[in-house]
Structure formats: structure tokens, C-alpha cells
Amino acid sequence: MSFDGAVRRLESVARPDRYRQIEQLPPDAPRTVRGGGYSYAPASFGARTTVQRTRDFNRVLSLDPENGILECEAGLTLGQLHSVATPHGWYLPAQPGYPLITIGGCIAAEAHGKNHFRDGTFRRRVLALDLFHPAHGILRLTRDSHADLFELTCGGLGLTGQILSATLALDRLEGTRVEIRRVSLGRLEEAVPLLEQWAPKSRFLYTWHNLSVSGASFGRGFLYTGDFRPESGLARDGGERFTPITAEDRGRWRVCLLNRATTVLFNAAYELAQRASSRVRVLSLFEFLFPVARKVAYYELFGRKGLHEYQMLVPVESFEDLAATLRRGLMRFGVPIALASCKLFKGERSLLRFDGTGICLALDFPRSSGSERLAGFLDGVVREARGLPNIVKDSRLPRETVEACYPGYESFRRSLRAFDPLRLYRSEISERLGL
Amino acid sequence: MTCVIVGASSGLGRALAEELARGGHPLVLVSSDARDLLPLASDLTVRFGAAVRTVAADAAEHAGLAAALDRAVPSGQPITALLFPVGAVEQRDDGWLEPELAERLVRVNLLSVSSVVGRLLPRLISQGSGTIVGFGSVAALRGRSSNVLYAAAKRSLESYFESLRHLGEPRGLTVAFYVLGYLDTQLSYGSRLLLPRADPKRVAKRVCRALGRERGRRYVPWFWYPAGVLLKAIPWAVFRRLNS
Structure with a gap:
């Protein structure tokens, strides 16, 4: 089963533990690692x-x-x-x-x-x-x-x-503790200037947006900027415990607990909790690098049907139009956006790599009949913005979209x-x- | 201090190597393929700072293996333990196995152990201490129509370890034999089994914790003890119907 819950197949799986077993398959047998x-x-x-x-x-x-x-x-x-x-x-x-x-x-x-x-x-x-x-x-x-x-x-x-x-x-x-500072942002479009403003001063940088609010403050949220605390030394943090999860465990709850009402609530609660907490937090490096390690329950909320994660990389100059399109377009599909987050990319495009310069926007939403249509709509959005959709995040990404987006x-x-x-x-x- | 592991590169052997390296023991690791053995030795050295020597030798060539091992274990250093998580199965081991393959099964599962023990026993006896650990299988509890020679060899091995106890214990040695249930390894991967599989890491921890103190025959995981008693008590008339 794929981690997003979309594809299940029964296949023959081998678990070699010696090099000669890797070579044992007939040389013309198709295989997957x-x-x-x-x-x-x-x-x-x-x-x-x-x-x-x-x-x-x-x-x-x-x-x-x-x-x-x-x-x-x-x-x-x-x-x-x-x-x-x-x-x-x-x-x-x-x-x-x-x-x-x-x-x-x-x-x-x-x-x-x-x-x-x-x-x-x-x-x-x-x-x-x-x-x-x-x-x-x-x-x-x-x-x-x-x-x-x-x-x-x-x-x-x-x-x-x-x-x-x-x-x-x-x-x-430079330290085993990471200090994270939170900065408020009023709407989705503010992500670009704020990310660029903070980039020279940050080691790690990302944003969180609430796309459940409509109108002018659509996509309001926070920017998080992090860096090592140099004085924290190299002591082991001891915080390396985590919950193991597999694609199969992820879908163990039959129902999806994320619908429009609960998503509004979850996002509002997260926003409120963030505003109520201190602007500066210190995490162990392990907790910071592996945020999913202790938050696997988030993925379980999507239930057996699973989730879409649509991750796109769009040029900085198209982000404003993209935000406007999303503000107008998302409502039509009635699909709750459980998570929206941006990162700043500076790189070069080549082959099928999700790399380049621009803003990387990730959207998580539960899988339903409407979600397929929303994902199809986002294919169009990303093409129009001359952006890249991330191939390993999307179980349905059609070949034509990939061909059109990836030179x-x-x-x-x-x-x-x-x-x-x-x-x-x-x-x-x-x-x-x-x- | 030195621990020797024959059959070290995968499954329980690898888990034992990790556990003993974590405990600070210098190791001599034996396995058939250097390509598997060398990465393991590097890993233990990087992660635990362990002193590791390797011997790449086929367990079926047991006399050569014993001689190579004798040379590889530094003569000045006491041997703390000899562990034998070594074994081989054949898919077609249903009673009709070709003589060469049949002989190979007996060599790997039984004679590799007895040859190495035979070779190193004088050193263990002269140092007056040391532990010898063998591993059997629940597959040998009753004869079945599959794994025929494997089970026979493992049952012979159990008998050999009982004899070894007579031989070793009066001379200060500790002899332990673990009858293992299903382990979660490459061998059992994907097969449907009656009782749960044990994680080789947990089995290795259990064995190493008791190393040098525990003696005689033990079942690991523990629930195989009652299961084994029951299985052995089933009369032939009933057992033959269960066999598939």
C-alpha cells in the first residue's frame, strides 16, 4: 500500500539479507526496490x-x-x-x-x-x-x-x-538544540516577502497556513525560522524515541476524521494554540529534523481512504496569482485542506527532480470523490504557473502533466x-x- | 573477552554480533561470504568501536573452517564464548534430497559446530572457563515431511550439546542450547505461521544477558516450552493427520 492510501496491491515481496540473494533473481526478471x-x-x-x-x-x-x-x-x-x-x-x-x-x-x-x-x-x-x-x-x-x-x-x-x-x-x-521563532503572517501572499526577508537570517525556514478561512485573511498563519543554539553543545538529547508507522498502520482507522467542520476546528485550534504559546521554542535536533516521528496520528486521521499531498514548486513571481486562484478555486470543491505549508527553494531544474527556484507549496487533503477533481484542478494551476508537481507525493499525477511541466x-x-x-x-x- | 560467532552475517547471528559489540566484546565473526561479513564488521567498528576479526569460510567445509578459526582467534586472548547461530535449509528437503545436498545440510547444521568445538575445546579447557552456545529449532521437535534432514541434523545437534555438557561442565565450561521458535528473518518472511515470530534482536538480547550463567536446554521465546511439551505429547495417530 502506498503511504497516501491510494494504491494497494498484492505482490511478491522478498527480504534478502545477503548480497548473493540480491543477485539470485533471474537477470531478466523485472523488479522493484x-x-x-x-x-x-x-x-x-x-x-x-x-x-x-x-x-x-x-x-x-x-x-x-x-x-x-x-x-x-x-x-x-x-x-x-x-x-x-x-x-x-x-x-x-x-x-x-x-x-x-x-x-x-x-x-x-x-x-x-x-x-x-x-x-x-x-x-x-x-x-x-x-x-x-x-x-x-x-x-x-x-x-x-x-x-x-x-x-x-x-x-x-x-x-x-x-x-x-x-x-x-x-x-x-553547531548544537543539538534548534531555536524556532514564530512570525505571524496575515494572508497566503505574504509568504513570499516574509520567506525572502528571513532567508538570509535562517538555517531552517517554513510556513504554516490556515486555508479554512475565507476572504482577505485566506491563508493567514505563521512563518517559522530556526537555527542551532550554539551553546547547546553536542550532548545527546535522549529524545530519539518515536512511534513507528507503516503505510498499512496509517490506514487502520476506517473513517476519516477530517471533514470541512473538523478541519476548520483543527486549524483554528492549532492557530490559537500557537498564538497562546511562546514566540520562541527550543527543540532537540531529533525532534526538529523528524517532526513526523511523534505526530503520526495526524496521518491516521485521514483514515483508510488516505490523503492527497499535492506539493508544487512555483516561480516566486507566479505565487501571487496562484494564491488568488486558490482563494477563488478551493471553495468550489468542498474539500477541506488539512495542512498548507510553504518553503523557499533555490536550485536548478533538471530531469525529473523536484528542484528549482521558487516557492514550494504543499497541500494535504483527505481522499474523496471531490479530492480527485481538486487534484486535477491543481494540475492545471501548476501548469499555468510554470511550476513542478512533486512526482513522489502524488499517486495519480497523470503522465501528460508531468510531460508538460518537466522539460x-x-x-x-x-x-x-x-x-x-x-x-x-x-x-x-x-x-x-x-x- | 573474545566472542566467536559462527554464522554471524544475517538473522540471529548478526543480532548477536551487534549485542556483543555493544557490550564491548572483541569479536571473531565467521560467515560464508566476505561481502556480507565486511560491511557488518565495519558497522560494528564505527558504531560501537568494537575490535572485529572476520573469517570468510563455508561452514560445509567444516575442517577447513575450524582450522581457519583457530588461527584467527588470538592465542593470548581468553575466549569468553563460542556461539553457533549457524544453519542452512534446503527448499527440497522432503526426504528425496540428492546425496550431495543432504550431506551439505548435515555438514552445515551439525559438523561445522562439532569441528569448531573440537578444535577450540582444548583452549577452553586449559583456560578453565568459557561458554558454548548452540541453537536448535522447533522444527526438530517432531519429524515432519518437510525440512526432513534439517530437523534430523538439529536434533542430533541437541544431543551433541547434551554430551558437551557432560564433557565441559566438570571442567568449568558453561554449555547452553537454545531451541528457537520462529524468528522474524529473511527465511520466515511472508509465510503464514501458527505462533508469532520473534525479533532476532530481542532473542539476541535475551541470550547475551544470560551468557555464561544459563546452562542446559532453553526454549526461546518462552511460549515454545509449553508448545513443545504439547507437540511432543501428541500421539502418532493424531500427529500424522496434523502433518501437512
């Missing part, structure tokens, strides 16, 4: 192949404590990496918010964090990769050797082969087919997008 299984869209199953889990390939191969270079197998989770690197004074910037996500998954999905404007996407951390493909054996990819394949594999949705291990450049940790689509498809004419590594995503 599955890491943590936390991609919203079915990136790790859904093409009637043999699914190979990587959870037992999670060993740390080396750590250079002087230079912060860590080599690990692709099944290592972000939480495990965190507990290995922090005591040596290092951390991995550009990571998504749940500790059981694997390094291989981050590479394949070209993940980002709350600091894209400073640290870019995950690829920037990757110095080298070992990639296995039955027709090519094990290849070491770097920016110098097999450079094209390196580019294709970072953000390659796991379609080039199985990432066995990666060498990562970590950043020096690198054709070049990705061509390179992938040139490297792997049999197209052995597949997933629901690759089938749907014709890759």
Missing part, C-alpha cells in the same frame, strides 16, 4: 514485479570523523544515521521528516528538507553511489565517473537499478532506456508515467 516504503506515491511497488526490501542492508561502512564523510548501505535509515553521526558532531542537512526513511529512498526521490534555500536537495550530499543492475553489475557512480548515470540515479525514482551504498558529505553540527521528462526517459533497454526496475510510478 523498496526501502522504508514511505513514499506517498507507489515508488516501491505496483508493477507486478518482485519487490526486494532493503531493510537488512543498513550497515555503516565507514565514518571519517575529521571530515564528516560517511559511507553506508542504502537501507540505513535517517534515524540510524542521526544516532551514528551526532556524537561525532555531524548531521545530514536536506532530509525529510521521518526517521525510518532510508538513504536509498532519499536519493531516489531527491528529497529535501526545510532548508532548500541554503542546502539544496539530497543529491548535493551524495559524493558516490554503488549501483547494482543485473546487466551492468555493480557500478561506482560519482560526478566524475559514470556522471550521467549518477545524475540519472539521484532523483531517478529507483528506476536505474538498486542503490547498494552511498558516500555522503555531512555538515558540522527533462523526455531526456530522462531516453537516457533510462539507453542504459536499461529491458527496463527491469519498475514501479507503479514508472508504469503510469510511461518511463
